[in-house]
Amino acid sequence: MVRFENVGMRYGPGPEVLRDVTFVLEAGSFTFLTGPSGAGKSTLLKLMFLAEPPSRGLVNLFGNDLATTKRSAFAALRRRIGVVFQDFRLLDHLSAFDNVALPLRLAGGKPDDYTQDVEELLGWVGLGDRMHAKPPTLSGGEQQRVAIARAVVARPDLLLADEPTGNVDAEIGQRLIRLFGELNRLGTTVLIATHDRSLIENARAREIRLVDGRLVEMRAGRT
């Protein structure tokens, strides 16, 4: 599903943020990405969701070597990826409902086909009564849940979540992780970057850790 080989990454003329990163995410796997702040977790995710090109090395996504894939094919690849951004990136002028519906809209869906799914999902993340609120009027944790709902609503092949439980309490955090688990059981490959040890201990999934831009295999997941 995702394969990195000797990937290096630097922003402009700055120092290398990622160094010789090599790993594989198998289709249908569930993986945690950990590491201290500034280790390069978000940067690694950015390479996976095609926000930045790697400085060197090979990135293979869904069997496509990105170096030889045409730019015009990137949009279709991106639509197969659900992303929970560390800073949410919700559209402030759209309601929670419209934010969550956006991926379905981009895939060409009609409101009549997806309205029920979106409403159900918003109910599941505990925002059934905040559906028509605009993001600026939502709390940090509520915004985060909208961001998560938006990332999973189209049942992407790959889900990348950057610190998805940073703003919610432990109970909601567990509930959201269960949502990711549910999606994973339906076939989505999941990678979650997090600091939250309790999440990782409870889930007992594979853990890879970034330290100083290098990747360390910490724990193999249950099989």
Added chain:
Amino acid sequence: MSAPIRKRGRILPREAGAAPLDVVIGVMAFLAALALGASLVADRAAEGWRAGLSGRLTVQVLPPEHGAPNPALAQETAAALDVLRSTDGVVHADEISQEETLKLVEPWLGSGAVIADLPLPRLIDATLVPGARIDLAALTQRLKQAAPDSVLDDHSHWIARLKGVADAVIWSAYGILALIAIATASAIAFATRAGLEAHHDIVSLLHQMGARAGFIARAFEWHYFISALFAASVGGALAAAFFVAAGGLESVGIEPVPFLPPLSLQPAELGWLIVVPLGSAFIAWATARLSVLAALRRIY
């Protein structure tokens, strides 16, 4: 029971009030409509001159420039009339009386005793069958034989000069229209770039989520299409009002510009001005689309 039709939020937030861009487009459209109107006026004037002058011939029988008057002038004139009347394609030919000839020169020479002594040419006005093609060289030859002092004038020289003037006006108007189109497109391109900048977070998120370039471009192009259509309609309507007002002045006898054709447009010609808002809207649509697509091609 059918599900209610649900409205979805606009991809780009709605902007309030008239932007400076709308003012620019409105003014450009006003100027474009004036130029277009001027070209229509010139076109109609040229057609009027052509219709008035073509289809007619004038024959002058000239008196000698020096010395005694030619006693045979009347005879020559009669001979020339005979030649013209026997020519195929000539409907009728008549001599213009001395009084009428005097009237024709009056604006330049004034009236009075001086004029009466001047050696005036005899003039013959001939009307042709509409669309008739006369062999002018042969006719000139025959006239020369019958009346050695005759000069044939088919007005083609004047028609060509007037048409030249009208064509110059028309092509200048087209040139101005082209310049206005370029300026409008530049203003739209500039505004689109500013709009992309202002909505950078939205654009980059949509791009990140795999929105096709066309989807993002559409959100912008319709915004500029609608606002250009509106602004240019206002500008075009003001120009139309100008032409209507000019028509009003002319109808009460005030000519804005003497010797020039009337500035008023006929209803059908006013209809042509609709091209201006439609053209502006199309330019806005196309420019915005191309600008957005070009900007999206530049990002990863």
